Amino acid sequence: MADTAETGQSVRLPVLGMTVAALLAVITVLAATIGLRWALPDPPAADAPDQQSQILIADGLTAYRAGDLVAAAEAFSEAIALAPDDAVAAYDLGTVREAQGDESAARDLYTRATELDPTFADAHFNLAVSQAAAGQDTAAISSYRRVLELQPDRSAALWNLGLLLHASGEPDEAVALLQQAVDLDPTLASRLPEGIDLG
Numbered sequence: 001m002a003d004t005a006e007t008g009q010s011v012r013l014p015v016l017g018m019t020v021a022a023l024l025a026v027i028t029v030l031a032a033t034i035g036l037r038w039a040l041p042d043p044p045a046a047d048a049p050d051q052q053s054q055i056l057i058a059d060g061l062t063a064y065r066a067g068d069l070v071a072a073a074e075a076f077s078e079a080i081a082l083a084p085d086d087a088v089a090a091y092d093l094g095t096v097r098e099a100q101g102d103e104s105a106a107r108d109l110y111t112r113a114t115e116l117d118p119t120f121a122d123a124h125f126n127l128a129v130s131q132a133a134a135g136q137d138t139a140a141i142s143s144y145r146r147v148l149e150l151q152p153d154r155s156a157a158l159w160n161l162g163l164l165l166h167a168s169g170e171p172d173e174a175v176a177l178l179q180q181a182v183d184l185d186p187t188l189a190s191r192l193p194e195g196i197d198l199g
Contacts, residue, residue: 053083060092064099072096087117094126106130114146121150125157137164155184166196175199 060075076093079086094109107130113123128143144161147154162177179198182189192198 050083050086053079053086053089056082057086057089057092060096064092064096069096069100073100085116087113087120087123090116091120091123091126094123098126098130103130103134107134114143119150121147121154124150125154128157128160132160132164137168140164141168153184155181155188158184159188163193171196 056075056079060072060079063069063071063075073093073096076089076096079089080093083089090109091113094106094113097103097109098106107127110123110127110130113120114127117123124143124147128140128147131137131140131143141161141164144157144164147157148161151157158177158181162174162181164174165171165177166174175196175198178188178192178196182192182198189198
């Protein structure tokens, strides 16, 4: 827009000294330029897949909340096909695959989401939960630590990491993390496993 305004001003300023023929030529060029600009498509073609992807994600969430996992999976899969770099679509499809009992596919999708957006704390958290459920404790510990780098006060991550570390033979750090979790969410105190004393 700035270029158009400057061009318009540079054309208009010397008009007073122009002949009628020159003035008509300038008006014709300006009219043709304005007509050409208005004929261009409103959104760039590259934006169309992203917009359609967002619509599909919204449709998938609606289906998921309604309990229709098949429709949700289809919508999220189509969103990924349109926008392969969309971390949210990968994460959402991961939650559906997890709900469908396909833990391996869910882990792959959560991993993809964290690769596409390393700051996506929810994806790291779900990945950690899935890794722990699969017995991949070392990987889960690493994923929980990443969550806490992004969200230091996330009580569920503190709690889960504390339990994992306690089971892995690191009681001192485990107790400190569990205490932080209880401080943030006192309801967790009643869920403390036997044999763990927070003092």
